[in-house]
Amino acid sequence: MEIATxxxxxxxxxxxxxxLAALSAISLFTEWFVRKSVARMxxxxxxxxxxxxxxxxxxxxxxxxxxxxxxxxxxxxSPLLAVMGAAIGIxxxxxxxxxxxxxxxxxxxxxDVIIFIYLTILWPFLSLIIIxxxxxxxxxxxxxxxxxxxxxxxxPTLVASILxxxxxxxxxxxxxxxxxxxxTSIAVSRLWTGxxxxxGSYIITLILLAISIIASIIxxxxxxxxxxxxxxxxxxxxxxxxxxxFSGPVYAFFRLFHDMEITVLVLxxxxxxxxxxxxxxxxxxxxxxxxxxxxxxxxxxxxxxRGAFGRFRIDQxxxxxxxxxxxxxxxALIISFVI
Amino acid sequence: xxxxxxLNPITLMLLTSSFIAILIALITIxxxxxxxxxxxxxxxxIVMYIGGEHESILTLKFPSxxxxxxxxxxxxxxNVYNYLINSLHTxxxxxxxxxxxxxxxxxxxLAIMVSILVVLYGx
Numbered sequence: 001m002e003i004a005t006x007x008x009x010x011x012x013x014x015x016x017x018x019x020l021a022a023l024s025a026i027s028l029f030t031e032w033f034v035r036k037s038v039a040r041m042x043x044x045x046x047x048x049x050x051x052x053x054x055x056x057x058x059x060x061x062x063x064x065x066x067x068x069x070x071x072x073x074x075x076x077x078s079p080l081l082a083v084m085g086a087a088i089g090i091x092x093x094x095x096x097x098x099x100x101x102x103x104x105x106x107x108x109x110x111x112d113v114i115i116f117i118y119l120t121i122l123w124p125f126l127s128l129i130i131i132x133x134x135x136x137x138x139x140x141x142x143x144x145x146x147x148x149x150x151x152x153x154x155x156p157t158l159v160a161s162i163l164x165x166x167x168x169x170x171x172x173x174x175x176x177x178x179x180x181x182x183x184t185s186i187a188v189s190r191l192w193t194g195x196x197x198x199x200g201s202y203i204i205t206l207i208l209l210a211i212s213i214i215a216s217i218i219x220x221x222x223x224x225x226x227x228x229x230x231x232x233x234x235x236x237x238x239x240x241x242x243x244x245x246f247s248g249p250v251y252a253f254f255r256l257f258h259d260m261e262i263t264v265l266v267l268x269x270x271x272x273x274x275x276x277x278x279x280x281x282x283x284x285x286x287x288x289x290x291x292x293x294x295x296x297x298x299x300x301x302x303x304x305x306r307g308a309f310g311r312f313r314i315d316q317x318x319x320x321x322x323x324x325x326x327x328x329x330x331x332a333l334i335i336s337f338v339i
Numbered sequence: 340x341x342x343x344x345x346l347n348p349i350t351l352m353l354l355t356s357s358f359i360a361i362l363i364a365l366i367t368i369x370x371x372x373x374x375x376x377x378x379x380x381x382x383x384x385i386v387m388y389i390g391g392e393h394e395s396i397l398t399l400k401f402p403s404x405x406x407x408x409x410x411x412x413x414x415x416x417x418n419v420y421n422y423l424i425n426s427l428h429t430x431x432x433x434x435x436x437x438x439x440x441x442x443x444x445x446x447x448x449l450a451i452m453v454s455i456l457v458v459l460y461g462x
Contacts, residue, residue, distance in 0.1 A: 009342045070375045083370040091362030106343040109351040249374040
């Protein structure tokens with residue numbers, strides 16, 4: 001393969017699809033969906049004015065913050081550091097998509113789940129801390145300390161639940177490169193359909209997959225700090241937590257980063273647990289519609305939880321995550337080694 | 340058509356990190372190109388937002404060593420004070436008499452002991 005072709009694929013995947021441009025658009029659509037669905041649950045209108053049924057409202061908000069609003073500095077702030085912090089998160093989440101089958105340039109390696117963890121769990125979290133501490137404030141410090149407290153139980157939950165389908169596939173299909181995001185996404189649909197698996201093993205596999213999906217949705221809810229795990233930005237007591245001092249373009253990039261985190265993690269569930277467009281392929285109308293339907297269903301569940309729950313205190317949140325997500329996902333992971 | 344590249348994990352890690360670096364540079368350039376700073380830097384603009392309080396309130400965050408000392412003393416002596424109140428101010432004069440005679444008895448005993456020791460062994 002010519003080097004120019006590879007660079008072309010890399011540029012296309014990094015900047016256009018599923019890179020920065022497409023991921024930004026999908027993320028802003030995701031924000032619209034979450035806002036609109038939660039608003040309907042709470043008997044409100046939600047975004048309604050810009051675009052059909054308010055579809056372009058997040059785009060208008062983003063470009064207004066980026067191009068029209070000005071950012072206000074304070075004595076200890078470092079806007080450039082804050083934006084670079086957001087850029088680290090946006091960059092890491094964008095590059096994550098190159099590990100999935102959705103990308104024209106697919107980067108694959110055995111055990112690339114480590115790189116997935118590095119890109120979606122480590123960097124976005126460090127990015128959040130860098131952004132926050134670039135604009136120091138007592139509310140920010142309190143918000144970050146709560147976010148760190150939540151991360152101690154959230155991140156292991158996410159890792160354990162993602163490893164469950166990877167582990168099952170690595171044991172059942174030993175001819176495939178093990179613990180690869182790409183091959184797991186391709187092969188996971190066979191676990192759901194039960195091809196070449198005996199009935200007892202099939203039922204246990206389904207139970208393990210169901211447990212790990214529930215655990216991962218709870219972990220995502222906590223990681224992106226949606227209700228009931230939004231105590232790090234509890235506005236009644238912490239103003240806006242780590243986002244207290246953000247304004248203008250800095251806030252625009254921070255919001256985009258936050259939306260991208262929801263998008264990439266929901267896409268990760270759709271691919272790693274549900275097989276993406278399976279049983280169809282990407283380049284078919286049925287495949288695209290199936291992928292979209294799975295994405296919207298998972299996103300709706302996330303929105304439903306956000307709309308249905310009140311806020312947990314930090315100790316309640318940690319207890320609930322340990323009880324309903326961390327322990328089940330670790331047990332599922334241990335069982336997946338045994339079957 | 341998709342281009343699939345199978346790498347080893349270390350190369351993949353380096354490649355993805357370099358891609359992140361490119362995106363960081365791009366976003367930082369976009370920020371520097373379009374971002375506008377609030378022009379007037381008034382006093383309100385340069386102080387951090389602490390719910391309308393002045394920054395000096397943060398000095399109250401850590402108690403001084405004096406405050407810590409008095410806090411400990413107060414906590415200790417609050418028990419003594421409560422004990423005295425409960426023993427003396429019960430409304431019953433006999434309680435007062437018992438308490439005072441107990442103390443006077445103790446002091447008298449102490450004075451007698453010290454006197455004997457002084458007489459026997461000198462000052």
